[in-house]
Amino acid sequence: MRIALFVTCLADTMFPTAAKATVGLLERLGHEVVFPAEQTCCGQMHINTGYQKDALPLVRRHVRTFEPYDVVVAPSGSCVGSVRHQHAMVARSAGEDGLAARAEAVAARTYELSELLVDVLGIEDVGAYYPHRVTYHPTCHSLRVLRVGDKPLRLLRRVRGLDLVELPGAEQCCGFGGTFAVKNADTSTAMLADKMRNVLGTGADVCTAGDASCLMHIGGGLSRLRTGVRTVHLAEILASTEAEAA
Amino acid sequence: MTTFLGMPVHAPRGVGHLRGDEPFPVAARTALANPQLRRNLHHATTTIRDKSGRVIAELPDWQELRAAGSALKAATMARLPELLDQLEEAVTAAGGVVHWAADAREANQIVTDLVRATGQHRVIKVKSMATQEIGLNEALEQAGITPVETDLAELIVQLGDDKPSHILVPAIHRNRAEIREIFLRAMPGVDPSLTDDPPRLAGAARRYLRETFLSTPVAISGANFAVAETGTLAVVESEGNGRMCLTLPQTLITVMGIEKVVPTWQDLEVFLQLLPRASTGERMNPYTSMWTGVTPGDGPQNFHLVLLDNGRTAVLSDEVGRQALHCIRCSACLNVCPVYERTGGHAYGSVYPGPIGAVLSPQLTGVEDNASLPYASSLCGACFDACPVKIDIPSILVHLRNQAPHARTEAAVMGAAAYTMDHPRLYAAAQRAAKLARLPGRRGRGLPPPLSGWAASRDLPEPPKQTFRDWWRGR
Numbered sequence: 001m002r003i004a005l006f007v008t009c010l011a012d013t014m015f016p017t018a019a020k021a022t023v024g025l026l027e028r029l030g031h032e033v034v035f036p037a038e039q040t041c042c043g044q045m046h047i048n049t050g051y052q053k054d055a056l057p058l059v060r061r062h063v064r065t066f067e068p069y070d071v072v073v074a075p076s077g078s079c080v081g082s083v084r085h086q087h088a089m090v091a092r093s094a095g096e097d098g099l100a101a102r103a104e105a106v107a108a109r110t111y112e113l114s115e116l117l118v119d120v121l122g123i124e125d126v127g128a129y130y131p132h133r134v135t136y137h138p139t140c141h142s143l144r145v146l147r148v149g150d151k152p153l154r155l156l157r158r159v160r161g162l163d164l165v166e167l168p169g170a171e172q173c174c175g176f177g178g179t180f181a182v183k184n185a186d187t188s189t190a191m192l193a194d195k196m197r198n199v200l201g202t203g204a205d206v207c208t209a210g211d212a213s214c215l216m217h218i219g220g221g222l223s224r225l226r227t228g229v230r231t232v233h234l235a236e237i238l239a240s241t242e243a244e245a246a
Numbered sequence: 247m248t249t250f251l252g253m254p255v256h257a258p259r260g261v262g263h264l265r266g267d268e269p270f271p272v273a274a275r276t277a278l279a280n281p282q283l284r285r286n287l288h289h290a291t292t293t294i295r296d297k298s299g300r301v302i303a304e305l306p307d308w309q310e311l312r313a314a315g316s317a318l319k320a321a322t323m324a325r326l327p328e329l330l331d332q333l334e335e336a337v338t339a340a341g342g343v344v345h346w347a348a349d350a351r352e353a354n355q356i357v358t359d360l361v362r363a364t365g366q367h368r369v370i371k372v373k374s375m376a377t378q379e380i381g382l383n384e385a386l387e388q389a390g391i392t393p394v395e396t397d398l399a400e401l402i403v404q405l406g407d408d409k410p411s412h413i414l415v416p417a418i419h420r421n422r423a424e425i426r427e428i429f430l431r432a433m434p435g436v437d438p439s440l441t442d443d444p445p446r447l448a449g450a451a452r453r454y455l456r457e458t459f460l461s462t463p464v465a466i467s468g469a470n471f472a473v474a475e476t477g478t479l480a481v482v483e484s485e486g487n488g489r490m491c492l493t494l495p496q497t498l499i500t501v502m503g504i505e506k507v508v509p510t511w512q513d514l515e516v517f518l519q520l521l522p523r524a525s526t527g528e529r530m531n532p533y534t535s536m537w538t539g540v541t542p543g544d545g546p547q548n549f550h551l552v553l554l555d556n557g558r559t560a561v562l563s564d565e566v567g568r569q570a571l572h573c574i575r576c577s578a579c580l581n582v583c584p585v586y587e588r589t590g591g592h593a594y595g596s597v598y599p600g601p602i603g604a605v606l607s608p609q610l611t612g613v614e615d616n617a618s619l620p621y622a623s624s625l626c627g628a629c630f631d632a633c634p635v636k637i638d639i640p641s642i643l644v645h646l647r648n649q650a651p652h653a654r655t656e657a658a659v660m661g662a663a664a665y666t667m668d669h670p671r672l673y674a675a676a677q678r679a680a681k682l683a684r685l686p687g688r689r690g691r692g693l694p695p696p697l698s699g700w701a702a703s704r705d706l707p708e709p710p711k712q713t714f715r716d717w718w719r720g721r
Contacts, residue, residue, distance in 0.1 A: 013677045016714035040667040050647030054664035144627035173584045177624025185699025190588040220704030
């Protein structure tokens with residue numbers, strides 16, 4: 001299958017390993033990955049911070065960039081959530097009904113990584129090997145916007161060598177919330193403290209999730225406190241094999 | 247012929263409790279530093295949401311009930327004027343008197359005048375969000391009338407000269423030692439040997455309230471529902487204090503937000519299933535009182551219904567935001583909100599805290615008067631899932647953020663960022679510049695505000711040596 005990678009601005013700029021892992025995984029599974037270079041950012045930060053007018057050209061760009069492709073994948077539940085639930089709204093609010101219809105068409109072909117693997121490609125065992133104790137944080141937008149359910153867990157359970165431990169209070173937000181983490185830094189930190197306590201309580205070496213943004217937040221806290229626990233994107237675990245460790 | 251009455255107005259300033267003294271992030275900081283508050287909130291919210299989750303799971307048709315509740319509310323809002331006229335007619339026909347209050351000031355004046363006309367100087371009150379919203383107690387006190395709250399938690403708040411911090415459990419921020427202290431200080435005729443044993447505290451309140459119920463002939467209530475076709479008012483509560491207030495006095499004055507009307511008696515079937523399970527985690531509400539006008543020889547002989555707008559028509563005029571008027575005040579969204587669980591209700595400034603408050607208060611007052619509230623959420627979506635009438639709170643938050651006034655520097659930065667992101671070559675250059683800004687070992691510390699807020703508790707990741715797009719190009 002020919003799959004267009006919607007890399008997300010954050011993975012592109014700060015977490016290229018997650019993006020490279022997505023490419024490596026899909027190619028290993030026999031698919032062709034293309035990277036439309038005109039893409040930048042989906043505009044979610046602008047939309048969620050109250051700047052829909054500024055987001056409009058980014059929505060337009062995203063739609064134009066990905067329109068030619070049958071299947072689009074992103075290693076982020078949050079960015080796919082924005083494409084699926086916000087792009088058409090932004091276009092429609094600006095009176096651009098034509099753009100809204102096109103955005104809906106693109107959104108219908110856009111998948112978060114675990115959705116693509118399980119729902120579209122029908123695969124749960126991706127042949128990965130990852131000999132670590134891992135706990136999984138289901139990010140809010142994967143869980144409650146995209147409803148990915150247990151798809152990431154089904155993928156993780158088939159990874160050889162991986163010791164999956166359940167995260168208590170898993171469904172509660174880590175406190176990131178985009179600019180919320182800056183505008184309400186104290187409340188965000190209080191939420192993070194509880195998330196970290198739960199992560200540390202599992203005894204896991206690695207906390208994984210399907211969103212680089214939430215992992216940047218949780219990882220930022222774990223690193224500041226020198227906990228020795230790492231955050232690793234789901235794609236990196238799934239891309240890892242005995243021959244090529246992540 | 248219709249008359250244009252002008253655009254709907256917001257709740258007026260200087261009266262009522264819809265605006266806080268401080269923006270949310272500042273008020274939250276105080277709350278977060280209070281260990282008692284944090285423990286109480288964590289315990290109470292987790293207990294209620296577990297209980298609620300269990301009884302909701304018992305119902306095979308919960309999702310259908312939510313959909314029905316949502317549809318009924320949407321249909322009601324679509325023909326609100328007609329339903330309110332119908333309600334007025336039915337209440338009047340049943341012997342009640344209907345008053346229309348455009349805002350908090352008018353409502354307070356109407357109620358004060360009605361109490362004055364009875365010649366009484368004390369009223370008993372059923373817990374009511376609408377009267378908290380308009381600051382009725384303060385208005386009555388200014389007129390020399392003493393309002394006595396009869397809901398236990400509301401009484402604790404009143405005696406403590408405090409503010410409610412939760413829609414359903416207004417004294418959620420207090421522990422029993424504090425309650426004992428408040429009772430000893432402020433409850434008339436309290437036994438000085440009172441301990442902090444919960445049954446003894448409840449006993450003290452009961453003794454005081456019984457005396458008050460039996461000696462006060464005027465009561466003020468809110469309403470959970472009003473049935474347009476029959477003119478029936480409904481109050482749901484758990485302690486029986488409401489039943490006392492609604493049946494014992496000679497005069498009953500009910501202050502009700504105009505959005506509480508439902509078209510038919512049958513519609514209550516849906517809401518009386520949704521409300522207790524979402525709210526207190528009970529299968530059935532303990533005390534459901536319903537009354538229609540006046541019944542000679544039985545219950546209050548004078549009944550007044552005050553219909554309150556106070557910004558609601560302005561909310562109704564916003565296509566996205568009007569969903570907030572569907573709220574049945576169950577507080578399920580507070581109990582699942584990770585922000586509310588840590589900050590409590592006072593941080594929101596308004597009597598409506600939590601996620602629903604963050605979308606309702608700014609709309610009632612106008613966004614500029616509560617500009618920080620739409621941002622008091624990580625948009626995690628737990629509130630939307632919990633809401634028994636499916637109010638899409640995250641979408642309204644995003645909608646209100648788009649209307650909120652923005653700081654000039656932030657707007658400039660966001661504009662520049664959007665411009666850069668719409669020009670891939672500039673964007674790639676900016677990515678490389680971010681890489682150059684690497685300060686080894688600093689991990690974000692020393693960043694200027696507002697980014698310093700991030701760096702105070704979280705390391706920033708080290709920018710990678712190569713962006714993804716550079717790697718892809720060189721592949």
